[in-house]
Amino acid sequence: MRAGGPPLQQGTTTANATGGATTTANATGAANATNGSAAGVGPTAPETISGWLGLGANPDPGVQFLIGIVVASLIATVFLGLAAFAGIWGKRKITAAFTDRIAVNRVGPFGLLIIVADAVRLLSKELIVPEDVDRPAYDIAPMLVPFSALLGFAVIPMGSGLQLADPETGFVFVFAAASIASLGLLTAGYASNNKYSFLGGLRAVAQNLAYEIPLVVTAASVVLFAGTLRMSEIVAAQAEPLVTVAGFAIPAWFAFVNPFAFVLFMTANLAEVGRNPFDVPEAPGELVAGYMTEYSSVYFVLLYLGEFLHIFLGGAIVATLFLGGPAGPGPAALGLVWFMLKVLAVYLFTQWMRSAIPRVRIDQLIEIGWKGMLVLSFANLVLTAVIVGLIV
Amino acid sequence: MSLEEPTGERTETHLTGVTEAGLDYDAIADLLGDRVVGRETHLNAEAFVVRPDEVQEALFALRDEAGFDHCSCVTAQEYEDRFESIYHLKRYDDPTQEVSVVVPTPRDAPASQTAEPVYRTADWHEREAYDLVGVEYEGHPDLRRILLPETWQGHPLGLDYDQDRPQIVTLESHANPLAEDQADDTGEADTMFLNIGPHHPATHGVLHVETVLDGEQVADVRSDIGYLHRCEEQMAQSGKYRHEIMPYPDRWDYVSAGLLNEWAYARTAEDLAGLEVPEYAQVIRTMGAEFSRIAAHMLAVATFALDVYGEFTATFMYGFRDREVVMDILEDLTGQRLMFNYFRLGGVAWDLPEPRAEFFEKIRDFLDELPGKLDEYHDLITSNEIFQLRCVDTGVIDAETAKDYGCTGPVARASGVDYDLRRDDPYGYYDELDWDVAVEPDGDNYARVLTRLREVEQSARIIEQCVDLLEDWPEEEREIQSNVPRTLRPDEDAEIYRAVEGAKGELGIYIRSDGTDKPARFKIRSPCFSNLQALPEMAEGEYIADLIASLASIDIVLGEVDR
Amino acid sequence: MSSNRETTETGTADAQPTDMQFGEARSASTDSDGPAAEGVVESTQEARMGSGADSRFNSKLRNAFGSSPFILTKFDKFMNWVRGSSMFMLQFGIACCSIEMMHTYAVKHDLDRFGAGVPRASPRQADVIIVPxxxxxxxxxxxKRVYDQMPEPKFVVSMGSCTVSGGPFQQGYNVIKGAEEVIPCDIHVPGCPPRPEALIYGVAKLQERIAEGESAPVTVKPYELEQFGDLQRDELVEHLAADxxxxxxxxxxxxADST
Known part of the structure; x- marks a missing residue:
């Protein structure tokens, strides 16, 4: 069905096409044969565009770069917009819904214009750079945080053909990119010359170390199932129906195939994005505002948006690895919609946790990470390996 | 920190002066022997005058031989010819058994022996006495100003204080108090000093906690108070008994606990002036006060959730949602949401609002819904496993330490100290009603929250019985106010200390009258003041997050701490 | 807060022009155009803030162009709308009024309906300080330090009688007779304590005034932070000099001077 697909892909990663990759391509090819329309290994967005422009799949590097920039800006804009929407308006409305309130409803319809007002106001505030901060670290940190999240989106297949790049090692790339954020948080913490920021920064690093490993190890169990590190193929592997109940086909999303891994991953992801019960780096009430205590105006916006972008990146990873990526009923063109809905569902989940669950103490957090999550995630990995080895 | 003396050996059976009929003051006088240089009769208890250099001996004897283990208050005051410190002693087992120790010191050298080795709680009380009145205590470990800035000139409650003199207050960075002890070869301490407050989301107002951190753990913690010292005692001393003092108690513990505070003043002044209160008014007072307690405890639980959960979570909002209902009822009753000014000496300001049936129905609706709401709180808070992980066995204070610090109220009851003035020193209508005192044995943060939730239940029981009584009260007997002279002038040199069970614990007032229509000395014994003093016992060695939780679980109100 | 705010990026108060109206009648010259001529209110401002009264409403563009062409007027209007529509509050509690303030944020009264219900614990991220x-x-x-740590443009709502005049504690030996003795206030909400409805009205009124580009921070007799060495030497200063x-x-x- 997609005879043309895989060869195109091989074109982008020519040097890396090894024997192992060929076998996985075969596996996904089989999956595509059964249900190729919902999602699958397709051309990346830059390739599609250059196809439209009649330049062929593989024009000269300069043009590739240019088109890549265009698509990257598009994706960044979409998610920055989403972050503004969810971070300013959505967060208030969701929290309000959990707490019996209404929240913004005066500025524009449903209070939606608050997004404009808030964004412009925050950007136009005075930018205070306190005495004795460590520059330029103080200035770089707020950029690192959203940057790392946006970088991660590059390899996420969002459906409707929107994927910037689909490297062989997309899975590794997305986790690597996401974890740059802890560097940003640490830098923000120590550069601010504020003890609360410092504590927050250190906590952020301790937390990310403790939860990154279970996160990746749990995700690795998905890789065992899918047999590939390429994001688009992981999505494709989830396309076939698991069981059919009363005419409804339940797809083989890894959340259904391995619910245990899904729960582990969601938990570790909460810690990764720093939401209750793992919001110790910010810990309002203890550390004032944690690592962002000293930041105002634009820098604050960057950190604040970065936080939400990370939640979305977390949601995107969850959607891709466990929820079938852009898969959903209806034509494949609706893939982006389904994908966004899944991302927003994960976002809603983090907000729910934030409203209802207490925060654990830092030592308990580390303990849960190293003694609980890590062990469980390895158990999950071994178990998955055994099952995959025996059955598949 | 350790207790000064092992206190376990005190036995109940051989207490001097304690008899079935009450206190035998002569036996106590014999016990003190020739340390007593004089004897006074205060309205609440006998007072023994002790030489300034024998304070500790006398207090040790009273504590160990006669079982007065509760130093509820230290009052200092200045007379024309002398300074005086009064130690108000009680027994936790029976607070109606009281004795006072009066220590006079000369005007030119106002120094007496400190009581700090006997009662830890005397530490802050004596610092306050030094700060506001100017009495010095020899041997005190840390005799600095406590409420006023360090650079303040003069002692404002002294007789010759000139209020119009300019003052200079500094804004300095604070130094790490452990720096010297811990300095290593490079001369730098490996601990970090952290100012929590006076503007910090976790301090519930303007408390300043000087914290020394060793990593994430608390190595040392000292509370710096006085950022809301708004001269409540001076205000009360410049008001007339009848009407001008009553508005102020509302503002001591301002979290809707106003009626409880008003009752403290009402009870003290009524006993001082010998006023009767009609039974009907007592029932209304009891009902109103318990509503205040519910509102106060709900705020305590809500803000505790704020500190443990994060900002503006569901629990916090639910607490406020339910408080709104209580405040509505209190507004119907008193006419104000927060600062009620509803009690009058000898009764209350007005009868229940008309139509009465509607008012009762509103209360009953609230009472009917309350168990469901409490279940919700238990779901969200006390039975949440993460919450238990956070709060069980953190911030522990045991019963003996709590007593040593003079802790009262939910803080003491959560440590297993079965002490509730509503039952032990009955006033109002409490002794006619059927209710229990909530006591938890563990003394941790969790127990303190649980105690408050259970007290809300008990308050609801009390209210229900009051409503039943009020509904059936015959119309012609609804007397809300007894006859009170237009101007109250209690006898000259009458002295009294009386306490009620406020939302936070024993809220006591000492009044000395000088025959005029204004008190000569008006001293407030704030439960939060004593409870907050015990914070280091709970927090040192714990994590900083537990320090925040402990602070929240003590449920301080700075208006009452600083007065 | 442990660190001081010393450096600012967008300029300090006295580097900005005085004009805060975006109207046609007045030309917004970059120099101070004599607040004294503006009447009593402005002269008090002058006394309080030095030359260049209330610069909170001025944009850099305005500063650069130096006059008030149409496009900047529209821009100013937009900026005022922005500032009036959305504000972060400083999570700041002092006394009794803070209880009613919390109720204003919470379920029944829900200040966030007006876009003013997000409390930030750090003054760096707050626009409005309610002094409760x-x-x-x-x-x-x-x-004063917390106020100084907030970034411009910042606004002050003084809540309750105590911040108007010292309220019931005015006669106290330790009580400042109103918030304006220390920081400039935009809106006073009287009451002891004001009901949540009153506070909402106060905040809404503040938003209205910001949206219209009005503001009148007036301080009667300010107590300022200054270095001890700069104080006039008198008996008290001499006495404390050792400490x-x-x-x-x-x-x-x-x-004795405060009223």
């Missing part, structure tokens, strides 16, 4: 309660001598320097360093920040209260 009695200010006493020990706290005033700290409050306080020359460069320590202090606030001096002249109780």
């Amino acid at each position: 309660g009695t200010i006493v001598s020990k706290f005033a320097p700290r409050m 306080i360093d020359e460069d320590t920040l202090v606030m001096r209260y002249n109780w």
Whole structure:
């Protein structure tokens, strides 16, 4: 069905096409044969565009770069917009819904214009750079945080053909990119010359170390199932129906195939994005505002948006690895919609946790990470390996 | 920190002066022997005058031989010819058994022996006495100003204080108090000093906690108070008994606990002036006060959730949602949401609002819904496993330490100290009603929250019985106010200390009258003041997050701490 | 807060022009055009803020162009709308009023309906400080510091009688007679304490005034933070000289003069 697909892909990663990759391509090819329309290994967005422009799949590097920039800006804009929407308006409305309130409803319809007002106001505030901060670290940190999240989106297949790049090692790339954020948080913490920021920064690093490993190890169990590190193929592997109940086909999303891994991953992801019960780096009430205590105006916006972008990146990873990526009923063109809905569902989940669950103490957090999550995630990995080895 | 003396050996059976009929003051006088240089009769208890250099001996004897283990208050005051410190002693087992120790010191050298080795709680009380009145205590470990800035000139409650003199207050960075002890070869301490407050989301107002951190753990913690010292005692001393003092108690513990505070003043002044209160008014007072307690405890639980959960979570909002209902009822009753000014000496300001049936129905609706709401709180808070992980066995204070610090109220009851003035020193209508005192044995943060939730239940029981009584009260007997002279002038040199069970614990007032229509000395014994003093016992060695939780679980109100 | 705010990026108050109206009638020259000529209110401002009264409403563009062409007027209008529609509040509690303030944020009254219900614990991220309660001598320097730590444009709602005049505690030996003795206030909400409805009205009124580009921070007799060495030498200063360093920040209260 997609005879043309895989060869195109091989074109982008020519040097890396090894024997192992060929076998996985075969596996996904089989999956595509059964249900190729919902999602699958397709051309990346830059390739599609250059196809439209009649330049062929593989024009000269300069043009590739240019088109890549265009698509990257598009994706960044979409998610920055989403972050503004969810971070300013959505967060208030969701929290309000959990707490019996209404929240913004005066500025524009449903209070939606608050997004404009808030964004412009925050950007136009005075930018205070306190005495004795460590520059330029103080200035770089707020950029690192959203940057790392946006970088991660590059390899996420969002459906409707929107994927910037689909490297062989997309899975590794997305986790690597996401974890740059802890560097940003640490830098923000120590550069601010504020003890609360410092504590927050250190906590952020301790937390990310403790939860990154279970996160990746749990995700690795998905890789065992899918047999590939390429994001688009992981999505494709989830396309076939698991069981059919009363005419409804339940797809083989890894959340259904391995619910245990899904729960582990969601938990570790909460810690990764720093939401209750793992919001110790910010810990309002203890550390004032944690690592962002000293930041105002634009820098604050960057950190604040970065936080939400990370939640979305977390949601995107969850959607891709466990929820079938852009898969959903209806034509494949609706893939982006389904994908966004899944991302927003994960976002809603983090907000729910934030409203209802207490925060654990830092030592308990580390303990849960190293003694609980890590062990469980390895158990999950071994178990998955055994099952995959025996059955598949 | 350790207790000064092992206190376990005190036995109940051989207490001097304690008899079935009450206190035998002569036996106590014999016990003190020739340390007593004089004897006074205060309205609440006998007072023994002790030489300034024998304070500790006398207090040790009273504590160990006669079982007065509760130093509820230290009052200092200045007379024309002398300074005086009064130690108000009680027994936790029976607070109606009281004795006072009066220590006079000369005007030119106002120094007496400190009581700090006997009662830890005397530490802050004596610092306050030094700060506001100017009495010095020899041997005190840390005799600095406590409420006023360090650079303040003069002692404002002294007789010759000139209020119009300019003052200079500094804004300095604070130094790490452990720096010297811990300095290593490079001369730098490996601990970090952290100012929590006076503007910090976790301090519930303007408390300043000087914290020394060793990593994430608390190595040392000292509370710096006085950022809301708004001269409540001076205000009360410049008001007339009848009407001008009553508005102020509302503002001591301002979290809707106003009626409880008003009752403290009402009870003290009524006993001082010998006023009767009609039974009907007592029932209304009891009902109103318990509503205040519910509102106060709900705020305590809500803000505790704020500190443990994060900002503006569901629990916090639910607490406020339910408080709104209580405040509505209190507004119907008193006419104000927060600062009620509803009690009058000898009764209350007005009868229940008309139509009465509607008012009762509103209360009953609230009472009917309350168990469901409490279940919700238990779901969200006390039975949440993460919450238990956070709060069980953190911030522990045991019963003996709590007593040593003079802790009262939910803080003491959560440590297993079965002490509730509503039952032990009955006033109002409490002794006619059927209710229990909530006591938890563990003394941790969790127990303190649980105690408050259970007290809300008990308050609801009390209210229900009051409503039943009020509904059936015959119309012609609804007397809300007894006859009170237009101007109250209690006898000259009458002295009294009386306490009620406020939302936070024993809220006591000492009044000395000088025959005029204004008190000569008006001293407030704030439960939060004593409870907050015990914070280091709970927090040192714990994590900083537990320090925040402990602070929240003590449920301080700075208006009452600083007065 | 442990660190001081010393450096600012967008300029300090006295580097900005005085004009805060975007109207046609007045040309917004970059120099101070004599607030004294503006009447009593402005002259008090002058006394309080030095030359260049209230610069909070001015944009850099306005500063650069130096006059008021149409496009900048529209821009100013937009900016005022922005600032009036959305504000982060400083999570700041002092006394009794803070209880009613919390109720204003919470379920029934829900200040966030007006886009003003997000409390930020750090002053760096706040636009509005609601001063909810009695200010006493020990706290005033700290409050001044917190106010200074907030980024411009910032606004002050003084809540309750204590912040108007000292309220019921006015006669106290330790009580500052109103928030305006320490920081400039935009809106006073009287009451002891004001009901949540009153506070909402106050905030809504503040938003309205911001949206219209009006503001009148007036301080009657300010207590300022200054270095101890700069104080006029008198008996009290001499007396304290041994205890306080020359460069320590202090606030001096002249109780006899405050009203």
